[in-house]
Amino acid sequence: MTNKKPINVEIKKINRSNIYRHFLKNEALTKQNLVADLQLCLPTVTKNIDELMAEGLIEKSGSQGHTGGRRAVTYSLVRNAKVALGIDITQNHLTFVALDLTGTLITFKRHRIRFEASESYYQYTGKMLKEFIQNAGFRDEQILGVGVGLPALVDADKKSIFYSQIINLSPSTLEELARYIPYPIELYNDANAAAFTETWMNPDMKNAFYLMLSNNIGGSMVINGAVYSGDGQRSGEIGHVTLVPGGKRCYCGQYGCVDCYLAATNLSNLTDGNLQAFFTGLKNGEPLFTRTWDTYLNYLASTVNILRMLLDCNVILGGYVGGYMDAYIDDLRVRAARLNTFTGDADYLKLCSYKNESIAAGAALYFIDAFTNSL
Numbered sequence: 463m464t465n466k467k468p469i470n471v472e473i474k475k476i477n478r479s480n481i482y483r484h485f486l487k488n489e490a491l492t493k494q495n496l497v498a499d500l501q502l503c504l505p506t507v508t509k510n511i512d513e514l515m516a517e518g519l520i521e522k523s524g525s526q527g528h529t530g531g532r533r534a535v536t537y538s539l540v541r542n543a544k545v546a547l548g549i550d551i552t553q554n555h556l557t558f559v560a561l562d563l564t565g566t567l568i569t570f571k572r573h574r575i576r577f578e579a580s581e582s583y584y585q586y587t588g589k590m591l592k593e594f595i596q597n598a599g600f601r602d603e604q605i606l607g608v609g610v611g612l613p614a615l616v617d618a619d620k621k622s623i624f625y626s627q628i629i630n631l632s633p634s635t636l637e638e639l640a641r642y643i644p645y646p647i648e649l650y651n652d653a654n655a656a657a658f659t660e661t662w663m664n665p666d667m668k669n670a671f672y673l674m675l676s677n678n679i680g681g682s683m684v685i686n687g688a689v690y691s692g693d694g695q696r697s698g699e700i701g702h703v704t705l706v707p708g709g710k711r712c713y714c715g716q717y718g719c720v721d722c723y724l725a726a727t728n729l730s731n732l733t734d735g736n737l738q739a740f741f742t743g744l745k746n747g748e749p750l751f752t753r754t755w756d757t758y759l760n761y762l763a764s765t766v767n768i769l770r771m772l773l774d775c776n777v778i779l780g781g782y783v784g785g786y787m788d789a790y791i792d793d794l795r796v797r798a799a800r801l802n803t804f805t806g807d808a809d810y811l812k813l814c815s816y817k818n819e820s821i822a823a824g825a826a827l828y829f830i831d832a833f834t835n836s837l
């Protein structure tokens with residue numbers, strides 16, 4: 463008797479959430495569609511539609527049915543009732559994205575600017591973001607928040623940074639950004655944000671390791687569809703697993719880390735930092751590029767085989783190099799399969815679904831996800 467009310471409240475919340483999520487998956491729905499698809503009674507559907515319309519989250523979008531007969535009104539999601547913003551801060555770039563409630567990219571902007579932990583840099587970031595928002599025509603009340611992806615380790619509170627050797631971020635980066643960005647801000651490790659984007663794009667994906675092959679190597683584990691952060695927010699750091707004992711010196715202070723051999727700069731250093739030019743040269747059969755790529759693929763095969771042996775799940779290739787892997791994935795699979803004790807293929811190797819801006823998008827998607835879950 464005493465817990466009857468909380469159960470009713472809970473059921474109402476579940477119904478509302480299911481109805482909203484059904485709109486996320488369908489372009490247009492009638493009340494009758496919702497009754498049939500979700501096994502709900504008409505008064506429940508009507509009440510929830512009225513509420514969601516009053517909040518501006520859905521709208522009438524047309525009608526359906528035979529001419530002459532009674533036509534049923536269709537309703538659709540107001541996709542940009544709310545938007546989430548994402549920022550990707552790297553050594554040389556500052557990227558902004560805006561996503562609607564379905565997670566679709568509305569617009570993005572990339573600035574070439576060298577990172578420095580200075581007042582003027584954060585001020586510039588705030589100014590450029592304001593311009594980005596104005597150009598897109600967003601109202602303040604539309605904006606759910608700003609997710610910031612960083613090449614750093616971030617505490618579980620999504621506020622403070624506790625390890626940042628690639629770019630010199632201070633532990634109080636959030637406060638410094640907040641001075642110029644008047645919206646809720648959350649910080650995310652870059653690879654975790656990109657992995658979150660992959661889980662969003664592939665809702666059926668259960669377990670996977672996201673390997674970020676950018677100018678530094680990041681990694682993120684996805685277990686049961688959720689990013690696994692570890693006990694101390696340090697999981698997935700494949701970049702600092704020793705690949706060559708006593709090998710090249712890593713920026714982290716150790717020797718022979720995966721990062722030294724798989725960073726995209728191993729390739730782009732041959733073409734003045736232009737990775738696309740490297741792959742063009744490789745395609746044209748440039749001998750030095752061909753040799754360098756052969757070595758790179760062997761190190762990559764060893765690394766993905768380590769991941770496969772430890773985790774027994776798909777390995778997604780992302781980051782700058784991941785974006786060029788389409789033409790070389792079969793070659794890599796052959797090399798990786800040769801190293802595998804148990805199987806003769808490497809079908810576990812997958813290309814990333816989201817080639818560009820996946821870090822900024824992932825950082826923004828956390829806000830979309832939280833909003834959807836709050837309904």
Ligand SMILES: [Zn+2]
Pocket residue numbers: 701702712713714715716719721
């Ligand atoms: Zn290292």
